[in-house]
Amino acid sequence: MYDVVNYKIWTVCMIQDGDKVLLLDRQHDHFKGFIPPGGQVDFPESIVEGAIREVREETGLEVENLVYKGLYEYVNPVANDRYMIFNYLTKDFTGELLDNPPEGKLVWAPIEDCLNLPMQQSIRRRFPLFFEEGTFEIQVTWDDANNREGEVRIRRT
Template sequence: MSITYKMYTMCMVQDKDKVLLINRPDKKGFPGYIAPGGKVDFPESFVNGAIREVQEETGLIVKDIIYKGLEEFCDPHTNLRYMVFNYLATSFEGSLLENPPEGELLWVNKEEALKLPMQSWFARRFPLFFQEGTFELSYVWDEKTRETLDKTERYYSLAPVQQH
């Protein structure tokens, strides 16, 4: 049995109380507001893929970037494992592109972002970028019936620092 692995990144760019989102048009797939991201090129690392995707889609070069977690979808009928490695960037340099390739760029107040039209999976993941620690979300998904067959959701706090 052959399994197809697709590996992507998503990087939430935060500037104080605002986040940078892309308003993706229907023709691009995943319409609505979403954070920058895309396919990881072989053999680049996941974090370098996230940095590159942010620069290609927004023009910004992210600096302080931290790993937030993994969300994956597995379809047992097509043998597809679709993995998204998620990051949060809290500093950057450069300026926004005038004609971004993936859709209109918009700085949005973090507290207002979930009121915007977006994919349900992105709305579910959105608050996790800002929580302490990391997450691991794994869904067994039947694309034909559009049903979740199984799920694992784990949230990991940062380990306490040992005092000497």
């Protein structure tokens, strides 16, 4: 049925401080908007190690006690691609924010205001799930012919 599936593994780490979260105001390339820190996991590092590294590189903060919140994935059956994004939440961090972060301006935003900020649909879809009990799994099947999201399935556990 499928010959070779190309897996790409990414992380997102929501950093919470009281009623605020740290977001990047990313304004370059095709993925603009307010997003939590994160990025691609480098082989052979573990997924949690990748999340910690990405936070350090993008914010200057050291995080620990990451709580797994869920999996967000894109599946493209035409290209045999699967993008897996592991989502974490932490309230435990130390350090100082970078003065000139590489991915965009760092903003402590009130959680209740975040959904009013410009953000990608994939971030908006899972944002509230970080603050609910349990975990989530979101699978998006990519509509290759129309270059857009197709079917979206959301499961909470």
